[in-house]
Amino acid sequence: xxxxxxxxxxxxxxxxxxxxxxxxxxxxxxxxxxxxxxxxxxxxxxxxxxxxxxxxxxxxxxxxxxxxxxxxxxxxxxxxxxxxxxxxxxxxxxxxxxxxxxxxxxxxxxxxxxxxxxxxxxxxxxxxxxxxxxxxxxxxxxxxxxxxxxxxxxxxxxxxxxxxxxxxxxxxxxxxxxxxxxxxxxxxxxxxxxxxxxxxxxxxxxxxxxxxxxxxxxxxxxxxxxxxxxxxxxxxxxxxxxxxx
Amino acid sequence: xxxxxxxxxxxxxxxxxxxxxxxxxxxxxxxxxxxxxxxxxxxxxxxxxxxxxxxxxxxxxxxxxxxxxxxxxxxxxxxxxxxxxxxxxxxxxxxxxxxxxxxxxxxxxxxxxxxxxxxxxxxxxxxxxxxxxxxxxxxxxxxxxxxxxxxxxxxxxxxxxxxxxxxxxxxxxxxxxxxxxxxxxxxxxxxxxxxxxxxxxxxxxxxxxxxxxxxxxxxxxxxxxxxxxxxxxxxxxxxxxxxxx
Numbered sequence: 001x002x003x004x005x006x007x008x009x010x011x012x013x014x015x016x017x018x019x020x021x022x023x024x025x026x027x028x029x030x031x032x033x034x035x036x037x038x039x040x041x042x043x044x045x046x047x048x049x050x051x052x053x054x055x056x057x058x059x060x061x062x063x064x065x066x067x068x069x070x071x072x073x074x075x076x077x078x079x080x081x082x083x084x085x086x087x088x089x090x091x092x093x094x095x096x097x098x099x100x101x102x103x104x105x106x107x108x109x110x111x112x113x114x115x116x117x118x119x120x121x122x123x124x125x126x127x128x129x130x131x132x133x134x135x136x137x138x139x140x141x142x143x144x145x146x147x148x149x150x151x152x153x154x155x156x157x158x159x160x161x162x163x164x165x166x167x168x169x170x171x172x173x174x175x176x177x178x179x180x181x182x183x184x185x186x187x188x189x190x191x192x193x194x195x196x197x198x199x200x201x202x203x204x205x206x207x208x209x210x211x212x213x214x215x216x217x218x219x220x221x222x223x224x225x226x227x228x229x230x231x232x233x234x235x236x237x238x239x240x241x242x243x244x245x
Numbered sequence: 246x247x248x249x250x251x252x253x254x255x256x257x258x259x260x261x262x263x264x265x266x267x268x269x270x271x272x273x274x275x276x277x278x279x280x281x282x283x284x285x286x287x288x289x290x291x292x293x294x295x296x297x298x299x300x301x302x303x304x305x306x307x308x309x310x311x312x313x314x315x316x317x318x319x320x321x322x323x324x325x326x327x328x329x330x331x332x333x334x335x336x337x338x339x340x341x342x343x344x345x346x347x348x349x350x351x352x353x354x355x356x357x358x359x360x361x362x363x364x365x366x367x368x369x370x371x372x373x374x375x376x377x378x379x380x381x382x383x384x385x386x387x388x389x390x391x392x393x394x395x396x397x398x399x400x401x402x403x404x405x406x407x408x409x410x411x412x413x414x415x416x417x418x419x420x421x422x423x424x425x426x427x428x429x430x431x432x433x434x435x436x437x438x439x440x441x442x443x444x445x446x447x448x449x450x451x452x453x454x455x456x457x458x459x460x461x462x463x464x465x466x467x468x469x470x471x472x473x474x475x476x477x478x479x480x481x482x483x484x485x486x487x488x489x490x
Contacts, residue, residue, distance in 0.1 A: 021471075021472045021473075021475065022472065023413075023469065023472050023473050023476070024472065025468075025472050026468050026472070027465055027468055027469060027472070028465065029409075029459075029462070030455070030459070030461040030462045030464070030465070031458050031459065031461070032457075032458045032459075032460060032461055033458075034458075035396050035399060035401065035405075035458070069397060069398065069399060070397070072397045073396040073397020073398055073399040074397040074398050075397075075398050089399050090399065090401065090405060170461075172461045196461060197461075217397075
C-alpha cells in the first residue's frame with residue numbers, strides 16, 4: 001500500500017503531540033574514512049639527523065600506480081612534515097597469489113634520490129615505511145631512531161573528527177597517528193594506526209602531556225592531551241578534509 | 246555527504262508541520278458530524294444489553310473492524326483489529342545528492358475496549374477504556390545514495406557508501422482511554438460513531454543500522470532512544486461505521 005508522504009508518518013505525528021524533543025535532536029551523521037583498505041604510512045627523514053628534510057617530494061610509479069591514492073582519495077602526494085599515507089583504491093585488492101607493488105621515489109634538494117618498493121599483501125592492511133635519505137656525498141651512517149618507551153598502563157584514545165561548518169557531521173578517522181611529549185622539541189614519533197577513530201597504546205605515560213598529529217589531504221591535524229586516565233575522547237578538527245564528504 | 250542529515254531534519258520538520266494541520270482538519274470534520282447527528286440520537290434510551298454490532302473503522306489507527314457486544318445495560322465490549330501499512334518510496338529529494346529513500350509506518354493492533362454509557366438520557370456519550378496489543382508498531386526511515394559517489398578522485402558505488410536505517414518500535418501492550426460519541430450499538434440498523442482517545446504505548450526500542458561508510462552511526466542509538474522515549478501517547482481519532490446484527 002503506497003500513499004502520500006503526508007500519511008506515511010501520521011503515526012509519528014500523532015505520537016509527537018505530547019513529546020517535546022525532536023526525534024533527531026543531537027543526532028549526527030557519522031562517516032568512516034576507511035575507504036582505502038590497504039595503506040602504507042611513509043615517513044621520510046634525514047638519514048644522518050632523523051630530522052625532516054626540507055622540500056622533499058614523493059612520486060609513485062609502477063603498474064599499480066594508477067590505483068594508488070593519498071589517504072584522502074586524491075592523487076596528490078605531498079609530504080607534510082615528511083609524512084604521507086598512501087593506499088590502494090577499492091578497484092585493486094591484493095590476493096595471496098598476486099600482491100600489489102608500487103615504487104616510491106623520494107627527491108629533495110641536496111639529497112640522493114631514493115626509491116623503495118612497497119608491497120601490499122592480503123595479511124597486512126597497514127604498514128609503516130621509514131625512508132631515510134642521505135645528503136649527497138654524505139658518508140655518515142644512518143641513525144637508528146629509538147622505539148618509543150613502553151609503559152605498563154595502556155591508554156585508549158577515541159578521536160572524533162569534527163567539521164567547523166557542519167555541526168551535524170562527524171568523522172571516524174582511520175589514520176596513522178604521530179605523537180611527542182608537549183614542549184620536548186623532539187620530532188614526532190609513530191604512535192600507531194587509529195582504526196575508525198580508536199587506538200589503544202602503551203606508549204603514553206601517565207601524568208605526561210602529549211601532542212598528537214595526523215596528516216590527511218595534505219594537512220596536519222593536531223590535538224594536545226594530558227594523560228591521567230585510562231581513556232580519552234579527543235576531538236580533531238578535520239579542516240579541509242570535511243570537504244571530502 | 247550532507248544528504249542524510251538533511252533527510253533527518255526534513256523528517257522532523259514534516260512531522261511538526263503535519264501534526265497541527267492534520268488535527269485541525271480532523272477536529273473540524275468531527276464538529277460537523279457531531280452537530281448534525283448528536284441530537285438525532287440522544288433521545289432514545291434503548292438498552293444495549295445482549296445487542297451486537299459489527300464495525301468498520303477508519304481513522305488515525307488506519308483501517309479496521311470490530312465486533313461489539315452489550316454485556317450490561319450501560320456497558321458494551323468491543324474486540325477489534327486495526328492496521329496501518331504505509332510506505333513511500335523516493336519521497337525525498339536532496340539538492341546535491343541523488344539518493345533513494347523510503348519511509349514507512351506499520352501499526353497493527355488487536356484491542357479489547359469497554360464502552361460505558363454513564364447517562365441513560367444521553368446514550369450518545371460514552372467513556373471508553375481498554376487495552377491493545379500492538380503486534381506491530383514501528384516507524385522506519387532508510388536512505389541510500391542512488392548514483393556513484395566521489396571520494397577525492399575515487400568513485401564509490403552506492404553499496405560501498407552504504408545505507409542508513411533508523412527504526413523505532415513500540416511493539417507491546419498499551420492501555421487505552423477516551424470518549425465515544427454516538428451510540429456504541431446503533432438504535433436501528435446503522436450508525437456512525439466516533440472515538441476520541443489515546444493509547445499509552447510502551448517506551449520504544451530504537452535501532453540504527455548503518456552499512457559501508459555509515460556503519461558508525463549505530464552508536465547513536467542511545468541518543469535516539471533518549472529523544473523518542475517520551476513518544477508514547479498515540480491519539481486516536483476514528484470514525485466507526487456500525488451495523489447492528
